[in-house]
Amino acid sequence: MYYSIRMRAAQGGAHEKGGHHISGAERIVTKDQLEQLSAELVHRALHHSKGCADFIRLTIDAIDETGIHYVPALSVKTTHATSVEAAYAIAQKLLTTHGVTETALQQGLHLLRTQKEAMRGALICNALTGDRMDNLGNRGLRVSRMAFANENKACQYFQEQGHTGIHFQEALVLATKVLSAPQVISEFCISDDPDYTTGYVSYGHTYHRLGPLKEFGDERGGRIFFVQPNMSIDDLQNYLENTTVLVT
Numbered sequence: 001m002y003y004s005i006r007m008r009a010a011q012g013g014a015h016e017k018g019g020h021h022i023s024g025a026e027r028i029v030t031k032d033q034l035e036q037l038s039a040e041l042v043h044r045a046l047h048h049s050k051g052c053a054d055f056i057r058l059t060i061d062a063i064d065e066t067g068i069h070y071v072p073a074l075s076v077k078t079t080h081a082t083s084v085e086a087a088y089a090i091a092q093k094l095l096t097t098h099g100v101t102e103t104a105l106q107q108g109l110h111l112l113r114t115q116k117e118a119m120r121g122a123l124i125c126n127a128l129t130g131d132r133m134d135n136l137g138n139r140g141l142r143v144s145r146m147a148f149a150n151e152n153k154a155c156q157y158f159q160e161q162g163h164t165g166i167h168f169q170e171a172l173v174l175a176t177k178v179l180s181a182p183q184v185i186s187e188f189c190i191s192d193d194p195d196y197t198t199g200y201v202s203y204g205h206t207y208h209r210l211g212p213l214k215e216f217g218d219e220r221g222g223r224i225f226f227v228q229p230n231m232s233i234d235d236l237q238n239y240l241e242n243t244t245v246l247v248t
């Protein structure tokens with residue numbers, strides 16, 4: 001039996017009631033791993049780099065195993081740029097050679113930067129025009145129900161390749177699920193952790209780590225999913241929110 005466990009943490013009360021989101025995480029685990037992982041996620045909320053949470057919500061529910069999709073992890077590439085500007089120039093080159101127009105990228109970044117407050121979910125943007133295609137407001141589309149099929153094995157494998165850390169592991173799982181949706185062409189992600197300046201772009205079967213995409217101390221981040229112009233937002237949202245994906 002598998003369980004989905006999700007943690008959301010905020011300061012100043014529940015995020016929905018005006019609190020400020022600081023941390024979130026999700027895993028899919030077996031029954032015997034559930035108690036230990038719950039404790040680890042609460043620990044993480046209490047010791048976040050943005051401060052100690054005063055609102056923590058753990059949501060745990062059993063998963064229907066017959067509906068699980070198994071998806072191979074994206075292959076990982078890394079580029080260290082010499083400056084934020086240089087990293088953006090590389091991101092632009094990668095995205096524009098993989099189906100996202102320059103207009104769409106600039107418009108997507110503009111939309112991300114002009115949100116009133118940090119978004120927990122992603123902006124869904126037309127890959128040709130950059131126009132926003134979801135109507136989820138400041139919440140954005142929150143990808144859920146995904147994990148490594150075998151977390152220890154996967155983490156050891158990536159560690160041997162020099163890819164370590166919880167940000168990388170969680171982002172690779174999320175990006176793999178996102179690109180497994182046929183509607184998605186590419187993703188651009190900037191971490192909202194002020195202590196973490198590495199982000200990524202994903203396209204084809206590649207997760208391309210890239211940094212620095214911001215200066216240290218900057219809390220602004222976010223995700224943009226660039227999608228096919230004529231896709232169904234309802235189908236995409238349903239897949240990304242509700243279908244369980246285990247990354248192999």
Ligand code: PML
Pocket residue numbers: 167168171189190191192193196198199200209
């Ligand atoms: C986030 O903070 O949610 C995004 C993390 C991006 C990780 C990039 C990497 O190190 O591969």
